[in-house]
Amino acid sequence: MSKAVQVGFVPIGGGNPVTVQSMTNTKTSNISATVDQIQKLTNAGCDLVRVSVPDQESAEALKEISSLSRIPVIADIHFDHRLAIESIRNGAAKVRINPGNIGQEWKVIETVKVAREYGVPIRVGANSGSLDRNFGAYDRPVALAESALAQVRILEGAGFEDIVISLKSSSVTETVSANEYLFEKTDYPLHLGVTEAGFGLDSTVKSSIGIGTLLLKGIGDTIRVSMSGDPVQEIEVGLSILKSLGLRRGVNVISCPTCARTEIDVEALARKVKNWVGNVDADLSVAVMGCVVNGIGEGSEADIGIAGTASGGVIFVRGEIVEKVGSENLEARFRHWFDELLSGGDR
Ligand code: SF4
Incomplete structure (x- = not known):
């Protein structure tokens, strides 16, 4: 069984029910539009919501967004560790970062220090579209998994183990193989999803097969269906996957x-x-x-x-x-x- 991490009031892993998450596609700095979309996602059954934090204005907006949201809000950060730190201070219940992109070690250590102080887990991971070239010698699924594990080791090296890992590919088979490999190597909770899965029927089919295959094998603790368009659709498909597998009442x-x-x-x-x-x-x-x-x-x-x-x-x-x-x-x-x-x- 995976370890449990706590994202606000929602546990992930440790045998807790598999959660469904989505991501807003409003400008995070537009507080009312973002809160409105989170409200719709929550009403549709979303357990956790992620918002992009591309700039200072978005990090500041998180304060109000997270206080108005009924579900924990996760901040998605690229490159700038200061935005991760500010997001945590402004109420993010989890942050998604790539320690490899954050740069010097002291920046990772500083981020980890604040995450620990606030009891906020960090999600790391690898996507097929931005796979680290250092892992080019491996098969792609193994490269994805090893690249994520390298990020995990950076956090562990900084004394931090409150971690969730994701491995996503736009290929269903690659996503499944990568997560199977990772599952054997770690007991951190896994966030599942097929990335850039398209829209409508295509996304529904790819996500159902990819996520469903893994869940049936007992792999995965939280899921995100990736679908172009209104994110409420992601929740509908995600919940349908869980209900179909008997993992959610309904x-x-x-x-x-x-x-x-x-x-x-x-x-x-x-x-x-x-x-x-x-x-x-x-x-x-x-x-x-x-x-x-x-x-x-x-x-x-x-x-x-x-x-x-x-x-x-x-x-x-x-x-x-x-x-x-x-x-x-x-x-x-x-x-x-x-x-x-x-x-x-x-x-
Ligand atoms: S339930 Fe009746 S109408 Fe429906 S598919 Fe079966 S035979 Fe046809």
């Missing part, structure tokens, strides 16, 4: 692929159900099936389901039909039974 919506037997608009109803259950914190499964021929059987393992008929549908709860409904009140009755199930406490 309602699982099952729906059939539809075929010539389909009697109801399965996709439209499944989308509505998804909205009803968005914030329900319960391990439930809800089935939306197109017909009774196969629908009841296939959906019978769900806690509640609906199967289409020529005149509407049948609603079943744990495999038992509880009501036959006409098409005009199909959705309303299904919602009624769903709410009944939720209020029944049997979950």
Whole structure:
């Protein structure tokens, strides 16, 4: 099991639940826009949020941002150790730095001193796009891992072990191999993600395979899906990965692929159900099936389901039909039974 580190009130590693994180894409110096985006991410289920700190103004903005955020804020720093120190003093719960880029050893030692004083962990790591040339002799996954371990040794050399490590490649297979290698070499918690994964479907597929493969092997303590566009999508995909692997509570919506037997608009109803259950914190499964021929059987393992008929549908709860409904009140009755199930406490 990995060591645990504490990021504000959120633990990472040590057998704690795998957390989902994202990163704002507003200008950090624009406090209201950044806080607004953090609010949306938090509402979507984000556990930890990272913001870039490219300049002094952003480091100063962190004070207000971290005090207004309901979740711990992580500062992402490149090169300038003074920004890392100021971010920690201004409320960052963790900092992401590259000790190799920070420069002279005394700068790393100074950063580590403040991080220790404030109880703030440091994330180090390697990305395929900025791989250290010193590791060119290795296979790429090994080069990624060894380059991150070299950064770890810099921090350890400064007496600091409150560390999270990330290894990211835009290649799924490289990300998986690199993390497998690293997992054998260290017990620091690992931050997983496929970097520059694209947008929409591409990112969803790459992230699900890369992150999912590792999590299934028991590797990884916190995840970030990388997706161009609104970062809320990253949280939706991240949570879906965790729910699919049974690593996060939540309602699982099952729906059939539809075929010539389909009697109801399965996709439209499944989308509505998804909205009803968005914030329900319960391990439930809800089935939306197109017909009774196969629908009841296939959906019978769900806690509640609906199967289409020529005149509407049948609603079943744990495999038992509880009501036959006409098409005009199909959705309303299904919602009624769903709410009944939720209020029944049997979950
Ligand atoms: S549940 Fe019915 S409608 Fe849906 S795919 Fe199966 S047979 Fe077709």
